[in-house]
Amino acid sequence: MNPDLLRGNLDLILLTILERGPLYGFAILQAAKERTGGYFEFKEGSLYPALHRLEQDGQLAGQLGELGRNGKPRKYYVLTDAGRQTLQDKRAEFNAFTGAVQRLSGL
Amino acid sequence: MNKASPTTTTLLTTSPAVRAYLRRATWGLPKERQQEVWDELEEHLLTRAEQFQLLGASPPGALARALAELGSPARVSAGMTQVYLMPKILIAAGAAALTLSAVLYAAAGGGSGPISLPALSSRPVTPRCATESKPSKPPTPLESAATCSLLTRPPPDAGAFVSLSDVKNAFATTDVASVFLPSGDLEVHYANGRNRLLEPEFRHNNQGYINATFLIISTVREPVTPKLELAGYNNPILTFGDLRLQLGTDNQPVKGNTFYRDLAPTLIGILTSPNLQAGWSARMASIGRNQAYPLPILSRHSIQTSLKAGEVVMSLIKYTDGSYFADVAQVNSKGRFIMNSDQPHIHFVSNLDQLRPYTADGIVPALLVRITNIPLRNLKSGIFVPAQANSDSQ
Structure with missing residues (x-):
């Protein structure tokens, strides 16, 4: 897929993935692939800064979970109330946009 | 709880590529975030590498693929810096941090350039209320009570001072933790x-x-690093194990005369100590910048050597009380250097035992030691005798 599309909607995608429940970084990538049949292929280098930015913005909260393969607790990302509200707003915005594009195309 | 694959875990903990990647990716982040991001990326690499192994990749191959998939550490670092630093610092400062981190990564990953440490050339000026007693006249070789006299007294608070944060960041590119x-x-x-x-x-x-100079002083007694060498005069380069540190930058330079004269007492201690681990006489090595006698330069000797331009030479003369008179100079493009001394007639000798404070013929023995590009812990290997056996001042 066009990487610009992915980049432009990264927050929406991440918040959507985490809507179902907390996940850690690698699991988020896996979920994105599995739930879209491999359509979303994140560059990991952009995933972690995005997660940390959303956490700093209060959209996500970090929680330490079970020990990972390096013997350290895994960091899970949890959708906050603010993040849930942002997700609703972004989803509505995205739906409006794609609806307009579809109408333009006569679909 | 997950059990890590011993093979992959070992790879991760021992692979210089992984350490360099994680250091580069986390460099410049606030301390409280650095470890967190490190752990997160490390966990990601390990998990992904195990996946590749399950698909049939060899452990090194799996790790290489996991690293490649994670992308450029500079990209991660840039993204993280934007999150944690950009709101707090000027963009220009952030860009400088990113540039420096790139230099650090290059240094850790096979780049040949040294890491530059900016330096202050003096202590900040602070109000002082102190009394100091000074000798009424400078000592002579016969009557000196000086511990170690330097010919040129630097300004009281001059030196080359580096920040511990910069030192810590530089260490982070090697196996040295701090x-x-x-x-x-x-x-x-x-x-x-x-x-x-x-x-x-x-x-x-x-x-x-x-x-x-304390970077050297703190490590010279014991081989905590496999290599300890200096190179260059101004903005000297200190090779410190796997680390090459350039002390000073173009904008914040370290002047050779100040740096090496600060270091001279330590170098004398190394030369004269029979056992480095036991240390050396404090009389030799503990001279403070404020304690040096402001001796006038009475004699200048131009010495021809076979050394390359840029090498640094320390000259020594011994006083009656066992202390030393040192000068440090850089070899020029013609292989010559200027030795400042308070003695007009000198004779070059080949070992410390031959240094004597006074001779009947008025010719005082002097020892020359190359102090750059040789192991500092074995400074004696830098002792040399020039082709000219004697020198009369110009």
């Missing part, structure tokens, strides 16, 4: 299991600073 203690001291953990404390001499802009 951690700030609540006191502000930097505790350095060397690969051989020994620790050293670097105690700030002063604080400036909330940063602790040490005299750059």
Whole structure:
């Protein structure tokens, strides 16, 4: 897929993935692939800064979970109330946009 | 709880590529975030590498693919810096941090350039109320009570001072771990299991600073690093194990005359000590910048050598009380250097035992030691005798 599309909607995608429940970084990538049949292929280098930015913005909260393969607790990302509200707003915005594009195309 | 694959875990903990990647990706982040991001990326790499192994990749191949998939560490670092630093600092400062981190990564990943440490050339000016007694006249070789006299007295607070934060960041590109203690001291953990404390001499802009020479002084007695060498005069390069540190930058230079004259007492201690681990006489090595006698330069000797341009030479003359008179100079493009001395007639000798404070013929023995590009722990290997056996001052 066009990487610009992915980049432009990264927050929406991440918040959507985490809507179902907390996940850690690698699991988020896996979920994105599995739930879209491999359509979303994140560059990991952009995933972690995005997660940390959303956490700093209060959209996500970090929680330490079970020990990972390096013997350290895994960091899970949890959708906050603010993040849930942002997700609703972004989803509505995205739906409006794609609806307009579809109408333009006569679909 | 997950069990890590021993093979992959070993790979991760021993692979210089992984360490370099994680250091580069986390460089410049606030301390409280650095470890967190490190752990997160490390966990990601390990998990992904195990996946590749399950698909049939060899452990090294799996790790290489996981690293490649994670993308450029500079990209991660840039993204993280934007999250944690950009709101707090000027964009220009952030860009400088990113540039420096790229240099650090290059240094760790096979790049040949040294890491530059900016340096202050003097302590910040602070009000003082102190009394100091000075000798009424400078000592002569016969009557000196000086511990070690330097010919040119630098300004009282001049030197080459580097911040402990910069030192810590530089260490982070190697196997040397370091951690700030609540006191502000930097505790350095060397690969051989020994620790050293670097105690700030002063604080400036909330940063602790040490005299750059202390990096050498703190490690020379014991081989906590496999290599310890200096190169160059101004902005000298200190090879410190796997680390090459350029002390000073174009904008914040370290002047050779100040740096090496600060270091001279230590170099004398190394030369004269029969056992480095036992240390050396404090009389030799503990001279403070403020204690040096402001001796006038009475004699200048131009010495021809076979050394390359840029090498640095220390000259020594011995006083009656066992202390030494030192000067340090750089070899020029013609292989010559200027030795400043208070003696007009000198004779070059080949070992310390031949140094004597006084001779009947008035010709005082002098020892020359190359102090750059040789192991500092074996300074005696730098002793040389020039083709001219004697020198009369110009």
